[in-house]
Amino acid sequence: LRVQTERRSQLVNITPQVQELLGRSEFTEGIALISVPHTTCALAVNEDEEGLKEDVLQLLSRLVPEAGPYEHNKVDNNAHAHLRSLLQLPYIALPISAGKLQLGSWQSLFLVEWDGPRQRMVLITLMGDVANGGKSP
């Protein structure tokens, strides 16, 4: 799954794309492992509400200010993006039930960009039962 982010810092709700990809597979029960092969963005699960998304950006900006000083900025200029990602998740594992991600009513899955805009990859690994009774991966 490819996600094009549009701002320097941004939460992008990727739930519809992941559910659609899961729907096209034949998986019915099991685990979906969603991961990003990047070090300056992360994943998160929470509510898709505009104010809350702004609060997440503010919170991490307060805990890990962009200005630093950081040692890593001697070789690159994005230490804050690495460090904020390190306080979040590089992957999310979620149960699959009846062919869908088992999310609560208020839960959405987000890609959290800290060093955008960029094109990001999201890897999805499915394990469990497929519709024809077989086993996979």
Place this chain on the structure above:
Amino acid sequence: LRVQTERRSQLVNITPQVQELLGRSEFTEGIALISVPHTTCALAVNEDEEGLKEDVLQLLSRLVPEAGPYEHNKVDNNAHAHLRSLLQLPYIALPISAGKLQLGSWQSLFLVEWDGPRQRMVLITLMGDVANGGKSP
């Protein structure tokens, strides 16, 4: 698994209930994925010591004060609970060995309530070998 929390903020050790549920299943080797379909509570693994549980509540209260100000509080009044949960885990994946969660001597599994008291759901998804030599889920 249902967990009734009793205070506004609280760490509840759910290890016994999860181990019991695992014992009633026939799983012997594999992975247990424990998740909460909520956005204002989280999961954590650490030591069950009264002082440390108090320290966890104090730490998150200091990093994410209840008072804010938060944008999300314009539509609801629990931004601090969402944000504290976002610094913790919405799910825990642990190895199962010989039919039990493979936890270290000092590790317990906690539901961390930030917006209680409430009844919370804990979902448990098991993958791997079952006792009769079959495969599941």
Place this chain on the structure above:
Amino acid sequence: LRVQTERRSQLVNITPQVQELLGRSEFTEGIALISVPHTTCALAVNEDEEGLKEDVLQLLSRLVPEAGPYEHNKVDNNAHAHLRSLLQLPYIALPISAGKLQLGSWQSLFLVEWDGPRQRMVLITLMGDVANGGKSP
């Protein structure tokens, strides 16, 4: 997998050992669950750059100072190590593809020691397909 840490606080890149262990198994596709049965160290995925590793130690030391005061220090003297570990991960789940951990170009897997030097255990649980077409956790 056993890892001997050498300093009080330290990020140890364990990617080569995990890849080697995976190579000796016959797993080709699936999920690797890497976990630590400890409460004062953690796991992380990010870039192996000397400055950034220093920044990670500094960040967590600033967010969770060693001095406290902490309630847990009445029974032990390492509350800061528990609390820093709680802001990181007790396990990492990563996809396995073609018999290797599917990590991005800049991603390394770290054991993050907060209460060393110590000998630490890293548990690795593999689920998925093995080379001979069989199934295993």
